[in-house]
Amino acid sequence: MSTVLLLTLTGLGLAALYFLVASGLSLVFGLADVLNFAHGLFLSVGAYATWWASANLPGAGPEGFGFVLAVVFGVLAGAVVAILVELVMIRPLYSRTIEQVLVTVGLSLAGVALLQATWGADPRIFPRPEWTQKVTPVLGANIPNSMILLIVAAVAVLAALLAFLRYTRYGLVIRAGVENREMVTALGIDVRKAFTLVFAIGGAAAALAGALGGVYFGSVSPGQGSSLLIFAFIVVVIGGLGSVTGSAYAAVAVGLVQQFVNYYGTSGLGDICVVAMLAIVLLLRPQGIAGKAATA
Amino acid sequence: MTELKTTPAPTAERAAEPLPARNRWRMLRPWLPLVALALFALLPYSAISLPGVFDGPFNSPGTLQLLALCLVFGGLAAGYDLLFGRTGLLSFGHALYFAAGVYGADILITRVGLPLWSAALLALSGGAILAALIGAVALRTTGIAFAMVTLAFAQVGAVLVARDFYGLTGGEEGLPLDVSGVPEFFIGVANTVNLYWLALAYLVLVIFVVHRVSASPTGRVLAGLRDDERRVGVLGLDPYRFKLVAFTLAGTLAAAGGVVYMLLVGGASPHITSAELTLSLLVMVVLGGPGTRWGPVLGGMLYMYLDHRLTAFGTSSMVDALPSVLSRPLSEPLFVLGTIFILAVYFFPGGMASLADRLGPLRRLLPAKGDSTGSR
Numbered sequence: 001m002s003t004v005l006l007l008t009l010t011g012l013g014l015a016a017l018y019f020l021v022a023s024g025l026s027l028v029f030g031l032a033d034v035l036n037f038a039h040g041l042f043l044s045v046g047a048y049a050t051w052w053a054s055a056n057l058p059g060a061g062p063e064g065f066g067f068v069l070a071v072v073f074g075v076l077a078g079a080v081v082a083i084l085v086e087l088v089m090i091r092p093l094y095s096r097t098i099e100q101v102l103v104t105v106g107l108s109l110a111g112v113a114l115l116q117a118t119w120g121a122d123p124r125i126f127p128r129p130e131w132t133q134k135v136t137p138v139l140g141a142n143i144p145n146s147m148i149l150l151i152v153a154a155v156a157v158l159a160a161l162l163a164f165l166r167y168t169r170y171g172l173v174i175r176a177g178v179e180n181r182e183m184v185t186a187l188g189i190d191v192r193k194a195f196t197l198v199f200a201i202g203g204a205a206a207a208l209a210g211a212l213g214g215v216y217f218g219s220v221s222p223g224q225g226s227s228l229l230i231f232a233f234i235v236v237v238i239g240g241l242g243s244v245t246g247s248a249y250a251a252v253a254v255g256l257v258q259q260f261v262n263y264y265g266t267s268g269l270g271d272i273c274v275v276a277m278l279a280i281v282l283l284l285r286p287q288g289i290a291g292k293a294a295t296a
Numbered sequence: 297m298t299e300l301k302t303t304p305a306p307t308a309e310r311a312a313e314p315l316p317a318r319n320r321w322r323m324l325r326p327w328l329p330l331v332a333l334a335l336f337a338l339l340p341y342s343a344i345s346l347p348g349v350f351d352g353p354f355n356s357p358g359t360l361q362l363l364a365l366c367l368v369f370g371g372l373a374a375g376y377d378l379l380f381g382r383t384g385l386l387s388f389g390h391a392l393y394f395a396a397g398v399y400g401a402d403i404l405i406t407r408v409g410l411p412l413w414s415a416a417l418l419a420l421s422g423g424a425i426l427a428a429l430i431g432a433v434a435l436r437t438t439g440i441a442f443a444m445v446t447l448a449f450a451q452v453g454a455v456l457v458a459r460d461f462y463g464l465t466g467g468e469e470g471l472p473l474d475v476s477g478v479p480e481f482f483i484g485v486a487n488t489v490n491l492y493w494l495a496l497a498y499l500v501l502v503i504f505v506v507h508r509v510s511a512s513p514t515g516r517v518l519a520g521l522r523d524d525e526r527r528v529g530v531l532g533l534d535p536y537r538f539k540l541v542a543f544t545l546a547g548t549l550a551a552a553g554g555v556v557y558m559l560l561v562g563g564a565s566p567h568i569t570s571a572e573l574t575l576s577l578l579v580m581v582v583l584g585g586p587g588t589r590w591g592p593v594l595g596g597m598l599y600m601y602l603d604h605r606l607t608a609f610g611t612s613s614m615v616d617a618l619p620s621v622l623s624r625p626l627s628e629p630l631f632v633l634g635t636i637f638i639l640a641v642y643f644f645p646g647g648m649a650s651l652a653d654r655l656g657p658l659r660r661l662l663p664a665k666g667d668s669t670g671s672r
Contacts, residue, residue, distance in 0.1 A: 035440045037575075089638070097440070098386060102582055102641045105575050110634025117624040117631060230451050230571065233444050268459030275448045282437055282445060 002141035007259050009138070013147035013216070015255025016154030020209035021232035022239065022247040023161060024202020030178040030242015032195045033097055034090060037104040039206055039232070040225030041111040042078045046207020047126070047220040048115060050074030054127040067129050071211045078207020079200045086199035091192070108226060115222040123219035132215050146216040153212055157205055161244050170197055178242040231258075234274060238281050253277070329503075329590075336496055339363070340489045351608075357488040361560065362604055364488070364495035366597040368557050371495075371502035373580040373596030375549035378506050380578065381586030382515070383542045384522030386439075389430070389446030391573035392453040393547035395564075396423040397554020399457060399471070402564040403464055406474035415477070416555045420548060427547020431540050438525075447571060454569040470565035473558065482559055491560050498556045502549050503593065509545065518542055522587075576603075579637045585649025594648055603629050 025039050053073035054066065089107065093099045132149060135142040165171035173194045177184045184191050206225075213228070214220045231254065239250030254274050262270035340360060345353035352359050372394065379385045400419030404410045410418070434445040460467030475483045481490045509515050517538050520528045525535050558564055567573075576599065584595020606629035625631045644650060 029440070033440075035443065092642070099641055099645070101386065101440075101443070102578070103638055105578060106634045106638040106641065108634075109572075109575065109579070109630050110638065113628040113631035113634060114625050117628045226571075230447060234448055237441060237444050237448075266459070266461070268455050268461075271455045272452050275452045278445065278448050279433055282441065283433070 002139065003263075005139055006141040006143065007263055008256065009141070009143050009151075010147060011256040011259035012252065013144075013150045013255070014259060015251040015253075016150040017209055017213055017216070017228065018232055018235045018255055019154050019248055019251035020157060020205045020212075021228055022235040022251055023157070023244050024198075024205045025232055026236045026239060026241055026243060026247045027174065027178075027198045028202050029236065031174055031181070031191075031198050032090075032094070034100050034104070035097075036202070037101065037229070038085060038107040038111065039104075039202065040227075040229035041108050042082050042203040042206040043210040043213070043225035043228065044112065044115055044220075044222055045081045046074040046078035046210030047214045047224065048074075048119065048210075049077035049207070050211040050214060051124060051126055051220050063129050067127070070127070071208070074211040075204045075207045078210065079204040082199045082203020082206075083196055085203075086196050090199075091195075094192075094195075112222045112226065119222070121222060123221040126214035126218055126220050128215045128218065144216075146212075150212050150216055153208060157208065158244070158248050161201070161205075165244065170194065174198060231274065234278050238278055333496075333500065336367075337493070340492060349605075355489070357485045360488045360492045362601070364492040364560050365557075365604070366600040367492075367495040367499045368553055368560065369580065369600040370593040370596040371499040372550060372553045373577055373584065373592040373599075374499075374502045374506050375546050375553065376577045377581045377584075377586055377592035378509065378518075378542055378546045378549070380581055381588070381592065382506075382510055382522065383518040383539060384525075385539060385543065386443045387434075387446040387543070387546075388443045388571060388574050388578075389434075389448075389450030389453075390546070390550055390577055391569055391571065392430070392446075392450040393423045393427050393550035394554045394557070394573065395453055395457065395569040396426050396547075397551035398558045398564045398568055399465055399554075400551070401555045402471050402473055402558050405477040406471060407464060409474075409477060412478045412482070412559075419555055420551050423551025423554070424544060424548040427551075428540065428544045431543035431547070435536055435539050435543060447574075450569070450571060450574065454566070454571075457566050457569045465564070465566070468566060470563055472563040475562075478559070491556075495556055495560060498553060499593070501552070505545070505549065507589070509542075514538065514541065519587075576633075579633060581647075583637060583640050583647050585647030588647070588649035591647050591649030598648075599633065602633060606632055 021039065021043060024042075025036060028034050028036050028039075050070050050073065054070040057070065057073055085104075085107065089103050090100055093103060128146070132144075132146040135144050136148065137143075165175055173184060173189055173191065174197070177191050177194055181191055209228075210220075210225065213224065217224075235247055235250045235254050238254065239246030239248070254277070257273050257277065258270035260270070261273045262268070339354050341355065343353045343355050350359040350362070354360070354363075376387075376390050379387050379390070397419050400422050401412075401415050404415035404418055405412060408415075430446070430449050434442055434449065437445055457465045458467060465471055481487055482494070510518070517528060517533055520531075521535055521538060528535050528538075554568075557568075577596075580596040580599040581592045582595070583599060584593065585591025607627075609626075640647060644654070646653070
């Protein structure tokens with residue numbers, strides 16, 4: 001029983017990480033039709049900025065409030081990088097989908113190489129508060145606190161995103177833009193502002209994933225983002241492009257399947273099951289669990 | 297998919313200019329690939345060394361190995377261009393078929409003990425079947441979803457190799473080739489020259505196949521799919537079948553390249569299964585010029601060359617003398633290549649192959665001798 005509980009919770013922790021990356025990807029793709037390969041870079045930027053801040057930023061540190069400050073700095077860094085990328089690199093190429101993909105591919109290659117050049121290819125020890133390294137017994141299973149932190153953060157982000165999309169004017173514009181961008185533009189709303197906003201949100205969420213993932217893994221390395229990115233892509237496609245709730249469901253499904261199959265089957269089988277899931281979903285329901293058609 | 301619509305059509309008035317130098321050039325031009333082929337074939341016989349460009353003379357094993365790698369990747373890029381540039385399919389899983397060739401041949405020789413030729417043939421047909429099966433599923437989606445599905449399938453390949461099921465692939469450490477099943481003339485440093493010729497033969501084969509296909513009626517349908525898929529459907533042709541043919545053919549060519557690569561580097565290592573290999577193929581094709589005759593080949597060769605040489609360049613004293621803000625990023629080949637790639641997407645959408653057209657206005661200002669700038 002405790003094994004099942006532990007696997008469920010670690011699966012949910014993994015799902016939380018996927019969701020944080022996938023929600024931004026999904027919104028960016030749903031609204032702006034940009035398949036953002038540089039999203040993994042935002043994650044790495046968040047992780048490195050948090051790591052840097054906890055050592056160098058006055059007031060920030062590995063413990064208590066200082067840690068919160070470091071994470072906030074990391075998230076802001078991710079958002080700023082995302083906004084810059086959107087404004088400088090993506091904006092001149094709107095409606096040219098392939099070129100956008102190519103630019104983000106180039107960016108992910110160059111960006112990771114730049115991080116590697118600056119801080120080396122080896123993983124760096126990530127500063128983490130004392131309490132995140134302990135475990136909490138839940139019904140006989142010892143759950144790592146960092147995992148609980150991840151799950152709580154992802155749920156908070158999900159709630160905040162849904163509230164933002166439902167109750168604010170910009171949320172309305174984004175929702176409408178995902179449904180039908182031409183119509184929103186025709187109504188005289190500058191949808192490009194919403195693009196920038198969505199990039200900022202996505203960058204911030206990915207950076208948060210980077211910072212908290214750093215706490216969970218205990219280290220940061222330049223390539224961390226890209227290895228998570230592939231599964232985030234799968235989550236986005238299964239969940240349906242442009243749907244935040246769809247991403248949440250898909251993230252939970254993917255995280256749980258991966259954990260359980262990897263534990264009870266051979267290691268690595270879980271990853272394969274996830275891809276099989278993707279193939280089945282695409283063949284039976286190409287638009288994903290929720291959201292607009294993935295085949296376009 | 298809108299790649300080629302933007303390239304400016306060659307202006308008729310310029311082609312009609314009756315310059316004698318231009319006419320001579322036109323008569324010469326069809327023979328240029330053959331001249332290049334002869335040059336490459338004879339290269340191992342020359343002991344000329346180009347300091348700074350290559351470490352040793354042309355007939356040294358190190359230089360030949362690097363050149364052979366460039367040739368293999370030129371062929372791979374040309375094969376990938378059959379999908380991307382000529383059919384408009386953005387696949388992110390091309391590394392899988394390359395890896396099928398590399399690991400397939402390596403496992404059959406090293407673990408099963410088959411001789412090279414049957415192992416190569418089996419790996420090749422295995423790669424073809426794999427491409428056909430995965431293509432059959434993946435091609436039910438289009439556009440970005442297709443890219444993601446192929447990426448996901450390639451990820452399965454990477455996981456399978458990394459987890460080392462039944463100890464077949466050697467996991468993280470890779471699988472060095474057991475040379476007892478390989479003919480003697482492919483073994484050892486002294487025989488690098490034979491591998492070089494093999495790589496050259498592979499490149500010639502790929503160029504031949506790609507050109508024959510794109511000149512055939514099938515090739516015209518593929519170009520039609522790239523430009524407007526619905527229209528091809530309206531004409532009564534089945535887009536799915538033609539795309540599957542292109543996908544399978546490109547996968548088979550990649551598997552063949554994998555076999556040659558495996559012989560060249562003497563084994564398999566897991567990094568060739570990663571998505572990064574596919575991304576670098578994409579970079580090669582875009583840098584060279586997608587859908588053009590020689591662009592992808594040149595792009596692939598140049599990329600591979602830069603990828604190897606930039607490491608040496610990065611540690612050279614010239615770069616070290618720069619302040620560390622500059623010298624550190626410059627010592628990362630991928631940073632330099634990624635930046636060049638991004639700039640190319642913005643400023644040279646047709647890649648190197650379009651340089652001739654873009655430099656056209658400049659060339660007209662120069663006297664007739666400037667002709668050779670457009671040779672690529």
